[in-house]
Each structure stands twice: as C-alpha cells, then as structure tokens.
Amino acid sequence: DTEVTQTPKHLVMGMTNKKSLKCEQHMGHRAMYWYKQKAKKPPELMFVYSYEKLSINESVPSRFSPECPNSSLLNLHLHALQPEDSALYLCASSQQDFLPSSYEQYFGPGTRLTVT
C-alpha cells in the first residue's frame, strides 16, 4: 500500500470554528509532513514529525496545531483561522532510514480549505 489518505477532501469553516484535518499512511514511514499550498504556488513546509515527535516547525502560527497520535496518523487542528489561511493542505510521508530513499515523499491528495 503506497497511498497516503487525507480527510476531508474539502472543508469550509468560519473564523470561529475548530476543525481538524486527518492524514493516514500504512507504508511504515516514520516521517510525516504538513504542507500548505496557495493557488499557483509551490507547497510550503509547515511541520515535520519524526518518530511521532515534532522535529520541524516552520514558524507556523499557533492557530495551526499538529498532532501525531501514532506512526500512521497525522492530524492538523485548526482554530480561529483567517481567510488568508484558505489553501490546499497536503500531507506527506517518507522513510526515515537516512538513505537517499528517505528524501522521496509520498503525498496525499490534499484537503481544500476555505475560511469564510
């Protein structure tokens, strides 16, 4: 199974709502990533988890809160978002064996988020 799944596919939320994005992989990958992608722009790294521990936080505002409950799951909790946070949120995973294959990331289809 080389698939990364993300739910929901689409999400519309108000600025006072609390919602969560979910990501799951069953490839045994021990590194998982959240990216944000605005229209016609490249993905921008937000967070990296390595062996279920947060290893990289790219100075993301606290209204985004990541969580890695186990090695297969990654969540992104959203609270008090702004309209400019509307974007495609991508989850990815990769091996953690320090070989060149570790660089290859497997992406989910993304969650299209609209903040109203």
Add this chain to the structure above:
Amino acid sequence: SQQGEEDPQALSIQEGENATMNCSYKTSINNLQWYRQNSGRGLVHLILIRSNEREKHSGRLRVTLDTSKKSSSLLITASRAADTASYFCATAASGGYQKVTFGTGTKLQVIP
C-alpha cells in the same frame, strides 16, 4: 525566498514533442528531486538525482544536474496529453533531508 526557481513558468507543446524545464537553486544540496502535480492534487515523485550524479533516466524522463551552476533540467520526451501537469523541482540542504523546499514550478500543457 524560494530555494528553487524554475523556468519557464508555463510551457505549451504539441503531443509527441519534447518538453524541457529548468531549475536553479541557491545553496549546497544532497540531491535534487522532481515532482509532478496534476491540477490541485497531491504531488507525485518522479525522480531523484544525487549531488554526485550528472544525469539520470527514468522511462521518458531525463534529468541533468550541474552543481557548479546550481541548476538542473528535466526533459520529457515524446510528450503525451497525460503529461499535462505542474512540475516542481525540490531540494534539501546538505545535512537535512526532511526540510525539502520546492521550486516555483513549471506548468506544462500538452496539446493532443
């Protein structure tokens, strides 16, 4: 600013023609990758070239890397309509494989 700058930003070709995309980056790298993204979906890994390699092939893809010029190119031969997508180069700085930075991307349209 972005680690990778790609050109052209957009490319339109006829089916069967070759497509070439270029990527330039700024700092020392361990390797360089190319990814494809279809219309607002997830990215798909295409090929990885290590910093000590100069050329690599995978099917109809040919990637070159010139570390002295900090540049790479992706050639897609005999293009097909299904190759229509955005293509991104991605680099990770030496010593840090997790922090991948994507280039600005080239939007390729292959006309049947």
